[in-house]
Amino acid sequence: MLxxxxxxxxxxxxxxxxxxxxxxxxxxxGQWENVLGIKxxxxxxxxxxxxxxxxxxxxxxxxxxxxxxWALKGDSLFLTEDGITTAYFFDWREGKAxxxxxxxxxxxxxxxxxYEGIQVKK
Numbered sequence: 001m002l003x004x005x006x007x008x009x010x011x012x013x014x015x016x017x018x019x020x021x022x023x024x025x026x027x028x029x030g031q032w033e034n035v036l037g038i039k040x041x042x043x044x045x046x047x048x049x050x051x052x053x054x055x056x057x058x059x060x061x062x063x064x065x066x067x068x069x070w071a072l073k074g075d076s077l078f079l080t081e082d083g084i085t086t087a088y089f090f091d092w093r094e095g096k097a098x099x100x101x102x103x104x105x106x107x108x109x110x111x112x113x114x115y116e117g118i119q120v121k122k
Contacts (some may be wrong), residue, residue, distance in 0.1 A: 015112030
């Protein structure tokens with residue numbers, strides 16, 4: 001897990017308040033820049049249990065950085081940022097890392113949006 005990783009692809013099934021899937025947001029492999037208008041997010045995991053994620057414009061400017069703590073326990077990766085911990089099922093997929101977890105992607109106050117992402121070690 002240590003080192004730099006970049007996002008390759010992701011899918012978010014956005015949950016409606018009634019528990020159904022409201023919509024689907026997808027960034028296929030090779031389409032990160034086209035869909036999101038930024039370079040793939042670059043996340044660095046360090047030995048001291050900290051991580052930093054950089055959101056970089058297409059011209060190379062850092063638009064935003066997020067930092068927090070990480071812990072890998074069994075098949076779960078826990079990322080804590082600003083006092084909020086998100087758990088992901090974590091698995092290796094032919095040299096890539098798969099992340100599956102529930103987020104509040106649509107900012108409706110409910111962590112009911114199923115995120116599935118692939119990261120590749122740089």
